[in-house]
Amino acid sequence: MRLVLLGAPGAGKGTQAVLLKDRHNLAHISTGDIFRHNLKNNTALGLEAKKYMDAGQLVPDEIVMKMVGEKLAEFKPDEGFMLDGFPRTVAQAEFLEGLTKLDGVILFKVADEAIVKRLTSRAVCKNCGNVTNINEHSVCPSCGGELYRRDDDNEETVRNRLRVYHEQTEALVEFYRKRDILLEIDATGMPEEVFARVIETLES
Numbered sequence: 001m002r003l004v005l006l007g008a009p010g011a012g013k014g015t016q017a018v019l020l021k022d023r024h025n026l027a028h029i030s031t032g033d034i035f036r037h038n039l040k041n042n043t044a045l046g047l048e049a050k051k052y053m054d055a056g057q058l059v060p061d062e063i064v065m066k067m068v069g070e071k072l073a074e075f076k077p078d079e080g081f082m083l084d085g086f087p088r089t090v091a092q093a094e095f096l097e098g099l100t101k102l103d104g105v106i107l108f109k110v111a112d113e114a115i116v117k118r119l120t121s122r123a124v125c126k127n128c129g130n131v132t133n134i135n136e137h138s139v140c141p142s143c144g145g146e147l148y149r150r151d152d153d154n155e156e157t158v159r160n161r162l163r164v165y166h167e168q169t170e171a172l173v174e175f176y177r178k179r180d181i182l183l184e185i186d187a188t189g190m191p192e193e194v195f196a197r198v199i200e201t202l203e204s
């Protein structure tokens with residue numbers, strides 16, 4: 001199965017991807033994670049992407065499409081994956097159509113103000129990548145690892161990222177609805193509740 005996880009930043013795509021990965025044995029491809037990994041290793045790609053990420057802007061299409069093209073080339077035709085954070089523009093979606101056939105696009109729907117609240121209190125475990133709430137935990141509740149805040153989770157950058165989502169990414173909802181592969185999920189509530197809705201929609 002080949003899926004796209006679509007939704008505003010903070011809608012819970014990454015959290016749901018971790019849950020779905022085990023259930024359906026799908027690879028999780030997060031373009032944001034690939035950029036952060038490159039940044040950590042000081043690669044030219046990471047340093048280039050940082051300029052845009054810090055401002056809450058999109059990395060230019062050519063850079064992202066080249067990176068995703070190379071990544072997807074590693075997959076055999078029968079291997080499944082979930083794309084998390086890609087595509088984010090119509091040009092990226094058209095590019096992806098030329099690369100592979102999708103089985104579904106899951107749209108995670110959450111109101112903007114709930115997202116601002118979520119992201120400005122989000123913490124990520126340095127050790128296992130678990131996402132949690134900084135107001136509720138001082139260490140990772142899953143493995144006891146150290147928690148950190150993402151640089152782009154401050155309120156100003158979060159609001160920019162939301163604006164960019166509405167201006168450049170939201171058009172993909174109509175793009176995929178027209179292709180009749182859009183699955184819409186209410187993404188409010190606890191991750192387990194959202195996951196139950198995902199499973200019900202995906203497997204029905």
Ligand code: AMP
Nearest residue numbers: 031032052053057058059064085086088
């Ligand atoms: P994410 O972890 O998905 O929230 O992505 C973090 C940041 O990486 C975004 O705010 C963008 O700057 C950049 N990014 C990730 N995926 C893409 C993409 N498909 N197109 C452009 N920029 C991206």
